[in-house]
């Protein structure tokens with residue numbers, strides 16, 4: 001294996017902890033290095049996720065990069081050339097570029113931006129996601145926003161106190177929230193963030209408050225959730241791993257906030273007595289506490305509260321019921337594609353609204 005291939009293999013392996021899609025996985029291409037496959041990001045197909053620097057001057061207690069102490073690094077020219085080669089061969093369709101903070105933030109941030117600029121100058125017009133480092137300057141954020149399709153800074157934790165438990169060197173308000181506000185101004189609707197669930201011992205009530213603040217203040221297009229996984233040799237090695245289902249439930253809860261018009265206060269009712277999400281679809285939990293919905297009369301907002309009905313099905317129901325009311329479960333399944341199993345307990349079909357007509361399960 002050439003030195004360049006070694007670098008690519010090791011720096012893509014180190015970069016896999018940053019998320020850029022809820023369902024991402026890792027795929028090995030036969031002759032190529034580790035490529036993170038991302039079906040959703042901008043429709044770009046295979047996403048190359050890689051670090052510019054494999055070492056970091058910071059010492060965040062949950063982080064894999066701090067352990068690796070990789071002295072390997074790409075120069076911007078090297079990485080741009082390597083990526084363009086893979087892209088031209090059709091092996092990758094997008095780039096997610098991050099880095100350990102080797103030395104000072106400004107010089108590494110310049111290199112990240114420079115890599116993006118080289119790629120654009122050389123004709124790369126595909127998907128480009130650049131990571132903004134904590135403490136980056138406004139000028140670098142501006143340049144990254146100009147050159148990239150998407151930029152992101154990781155919150156990692158829900159508050160300054162929580163971050164202090166796991167990454168004391170970062171100033172949550174200055175290095176992260178202030179930068180995130182700049183990012184929101186430079187790239188409205190084109191930025192994301194990530195929270196590591198369970199690393200700092202936060203409750204789901206704290207996560208919910210954090211998300212409510214995010215959507216009110218800076219409106220990220222997505223928040224990614226990674227379940228904390230204890231790495232041997234780190235200060236958090238003895239902390240229990242966060243179950244993966246917690247991340248899955250947070251993706252469901254987050255989509256209720258973003259796409260279904262559920263308010264943070266409504267979502268708070270789903271939490272258990274210990275302020276955690278139960279391991280159950282939060283939409284079902286919410287619907288269990290509500291009255292059945294008349295499918296022929298309900299508003300779009302109310303239809304969206306029914307498990308099994310998403311935005312597309314709700315719109316279809318609104319359209320089709322103008323032609324002819326739905327007569328029952330089979331009619332609803334045949335015309336609007338609503339699965340009886342999911343919607344069964346939560347719908348009525350008119351006439352006597354007080355009588356709930358259960359779909360055949």
Ligand code: SF4
Nearest residue numbers: 056058060063065100
């Ligand atoms: S700053 Fe980032 S790369 Fe460096 S140790 Fe912390 S989380 Fe890891």
